[in-house]
Amino acid sequence: MGESMKSYRSHYSKDVTTEDYGKKITVAGWVEDIRNIGSIAFIILRDRKGTLQVTGLKKQHPELFEKLVGISRESVIAVEGLCKASDKARNGYEVIPEKFEVLSAAETPLPLGVVDKVESDLDTRLDNRFIDLRKPEIQAIFKIRTQVIAAIHEYLKSQSFIEVHTPNIIASSSEGGTDVFKLKYFEKEAFLAQSPQLYKQMLMATGLDRVYEIAWYFRAEEHNTRRHLNESTAVDLEMAFINSEEDVMKILENLVYNMWKRASKCTEELKILDKKVVLPKLPFKRLPYDEVIKKLNKNGSKITWGEDLGTEDERLLGEIMKKEGHEFYFITKYPIEVKQFYTMPEGEKYSRGFDLECKGVELASGSQRIHDVELLKKRLKECDLDPKDFESYLKAFRFGMPPHGGFGFGIERFLMELLEIKNIRECILFPRDRARLTP
């Protein structure tokens, strides 16, 4: 208390070394717990790197002691005091306060405990996400997420990809099919992009050749599952002058490998989460759709040729593939009828579309695209879409469009599989789902 301190923090909890013992330091953070024994009290202070112990002695500073033990949990304080070695404290040292400041007192009771001995529902946690995120095991997910995204940039740039940012406000629904969010754009109607699909394809007509974007997907589908969000992020990538979708799959599997590898180096976070990340083997198995149907039928599924895989079939395939030693695998050569209009057909019935699956869950989907404008128009009509709604897109195909392909790869889905998280909402800071719009 008393005169204010020069700086709120000279050290984070984990940055104090034996060299600092016997010296004056300042620490700041959230009051995680107060254990008042009577004439001595222990305050557990938490910062982004961990916790430390502030030890108050009544005899030494009666007034300061009273104020210290009167702080509410989760208040933000800064403490200046002597850093003293102690075998009895967790980190090997404790801080004997000389003065402290309450920077922000927390109200009581807390809507959600940070270290309470009871579990809370996800809904309660999300309603109080700012407190939920104070937990090291929740922060760990997002620290790993940062690393994974860094690995995306690093790998793709090493492969000469250019990072782009395409519009999220668009004039017409990008791909047809899924529902889009409508919004007012001055006197016009506009939509939130369900993906950068059409834009990244148009960029293939520019000579940039290889582009990617960490994109937002906005989807107005009223799904209610553990693996869907109405607002999610993805790596969206497109590359030109490919010979076939195989070129795209090679980039994708290497990308996944590099992301996985980077995550495996987050030892501290993985320890907090009690997870082990085992590197997948390259290359991933390519499994043609025809073979998928055979495998599924042989194992009791009634799926018939031409159908897309349902959740149950996907899961069953995941089990079959795991027995064969494949956690990751591509499903290739899908029937053209289950793929979007821009997917390159192959022969009469097939396409150059693929999905990347991990343990029975779809992580990414991609294809070689159609680059011939007449074929593209034909496919639009076959998919009950009006080429007139796609004029600005189709224009890019009329003045020199190289063969190309790409994929969309969900980042939250990836984290779910990487960290074995059961609900996708855990993988995004502030999830948007069918019902949730706040916080």
Add this chain to the structure above:
RNA sequence: GCCCUGGUAGUGUAGUGGCCUAUCAUCCCAGCCUGUCGAGCUGGGGACUCGGAUUCAAAUUCCGGCCGGGGCGCCA
């Protein structure tokens, strides 16, 4: 959108017609305690989702709303 399921203190829960003045833990408040680290002990505080209906009697049964959870469809 469809199917199943649930809603009890701040947070989690027990209770399935009267024994409920509602259980337990956590939490909050007060007190005791000089080495806590899931601190301990003593005392105190706090709740039946909302609106109707049935019944002598409803947290408990029925109907509707609102809000969750799980599954499916669809997808990333």
